[in-house]
Amino acid sequence: MKQRVVLLGPPASGKGTQASLLGATFGIPHTSTGEMLRRERAAGTSLGIEADTYTRQGFLFPDHLALTVVEQWVDDRERFLLDGFPRTLSQAQAFDRMLLDRARPLDVVYLLALSDAEVRRRMLGRLTCESCGAVYNSEFHKITADSPCPKCTGHLARRSDDTEEALDHRLSQYHELTTPVATYYRDLGLLKTIDVSPGRDEVFKTLYADMREAA
Numbered sequence: 001m002k003q004r005v006v007l008l009g010p011p012a013s014g015k016g017t018q019a020s021l022l023g024a025t026f027g028i029p030h031t032s033t034g035e036m037l038r039r040e041r042a043a044g045t046s047l048g049i050e051a052d053t054y055t056r057q058g059f060l061f062p063d064h065l066a067l068t069v070v071e072q073w074v075d076d077r078e079r080f081l082l083d084g085f086p087r088t089l090s091q092a093q094a095f096d097r098m099l100l101d102r103a104r105p106l107d108v109v110y111l112l113a114l115s116d117a118e119v120r121r122r123m124l125g126r127l128t129c130e131s132c133g134a135v136y137n138s139e140f141h142k143i144t145a146d147s148p149c150p151k152c153t154g155h156l157a158r159r160s161d162d163t164e165e166a167l168d169h170r171l172s173q174y175h176e177l178t179t180p181v182a183t184y185y186r187d188l189g190l191l192k193t194i195d196v197s198p199g200r201d202e203v204f205k206t207l208y209a210d211m212r213e214a215a
């Protein structure tokens, strides 16, 4: 079974959803750098405040912020699922050194592939619960921002970076900065590309079957 996994992909490709499903199924701790920094922001820490100045405009936050939170989180974990990290080549290289120091190499990197047109469609319909963090799609789940969260009845809202303007930046940053990360892992023989257009359940089946196999 694979134990140390990275999920890469454009915004709204379902990295977070698949990471939580896989984490719950295999009992592997998972996190995302975006979520960690949103929590830091909510707690009012300087890390979170610095990150927010970039993310609200759709820009990646500086590498040192991502590396600080990941290093603390990975620390002595034997198994992990990371979503949305690394997002730049220098993050990937620093992460490799971090894992090498701990003698815990990555087992696999899944690239969740989705066209830009589909990314736009999904992102502009995305709603997040302000209380429990659950993520919905207004079309798929047939809900609006006025509906209560189906899980906890909390308030649903669009993320501050799910706007048309921020989306343009997020997509161009993805192509410019994160595509080289996929190439890097492809060259290391770790990358597996999964077409996510068939939808959440199909993608989960594919990932589940692959995760069960030996690294």
Ligand code: AMP
Pocket: 011, 032, 033, 034, 035, 054, 055, 058, 059, 060, 061, 062, 063, 066, 083, 084, 085, 086, 087, 088, 091, 161, 170
């Ligand atoms: P996410 O929740 O993964 O969609 O991330 C939200 C935003 O946080 C992204 O659009 C980026 O601006 C920023 N972000 C998340 N992870 C990273 C990272 N590893 N490096 C730089 N910026 C990141």
